[in-house]
Amino acid sequence: MIPTREDAFVLLKKHNSDESHIKHARAVEGTMRHFARKMGGDEDLWGVVGILHDIDWEKTMAEPERHCNLAPELLRDAGVGEEIIHAVQSHGWSICSDVEPINDMEKVLFTIDELTGLVITAGLVRPSKSLADLEVKSVKKKWKDKTFARGVNRDIIQKGAEMMGMSLDEVIENTIAAMRPIEKEIGLG
Numbered sequence: 001m002i003p004t005r006e007d008a009f010v011l012l013k014k015h016n017s018d019e020s021h022i023k024h025a026r027a028v029e030g031t032m033r034h035f036a037r038k039m040g041g042d043e044d045l046w047g048v049v050g051i052l053h054d055i056d057w058e059k060t061m062a063e064p065e066r067h068c069n070l071a072p073e074l075l076r077d078a079g080v081g082e083e084i085i086h087a088v089q090s091h092g093w094s095i096c097s098d099v100e101p102i103n104d105m106e107k108v109l110f111t112i113d114e115l116t117g118l119v120i121t122a123g124l125v126r127p128s129k130s131l132a133d134l135e136v137k138s139v140k141k142k143w144k145d146k147t148f149a150r151g152v153n154r155d156i157i158q159k160g161a162e163m164m165g166m167s168l169d170e171v172i173e174n175t176i177a178a179m180r181p182i183e184k185e186i187g188l189g
């Protein structure tokens with residue numbers, strides 16, 4: 001079963017209470033929807049995958065290697081279908097999961113999960129605190145500064161872009177564009 005957007009948020013909030021985690025889900029959802037439109041994917045499905053991808057986050061924080069591995073149980077209990085479960089597991093590929101991203105939806109999720117964080121942080125340090133005037137080149141500058149948003153794994157994003165067959169610049173450009181319309185919801189602007 002593919003839950004509705006509303007049901008997906010209810011399910012996410014059943015297992016996660018920290019507002020920053022909900023905002024991250026919203027950012028990833030918006031970015032997934034944008035790429036679905038661009039790449040001919042099912043926008044609602046891609047969006048729900050974005051909402052649910054970190055469903056087990058708060059329950060596995062003490063044991064990070066369990067992240068992505070508790071999720072199938074939580075999702076199956078709620079009746080969520082295997083297509084979504086596979087996608088959720090694949091976002092931690094090579095870090096905490098051995099499920100490889102196969103289709104476009106999974107490759108995009110793998111690529112943009114952490115990139116949304118880098119882009120949001122790059123927006124927050126601007127005088128405008130907004131994505132409205134954030135350009136790819138200033139994200140690239142932050143990308144090279146290893147002390148900036150140091151938790152963001154650049155190698156994973158680079159690998160993901162290659163899997164998508166898209167240049168890093170194009171992925172960054174689309175991720176900025178994806179989050180501009182929802183920036184107020186995710187703490188910017």
Ligand SMILES: [Fe+2]
Pocket residue numbers: 053054067091092
């Ligand atoms: Fe995650």
Ligand SMILES: [Fe+2]
Pocket residue numbers: 024028053054113114
């Ligand atoms: Fe995430």
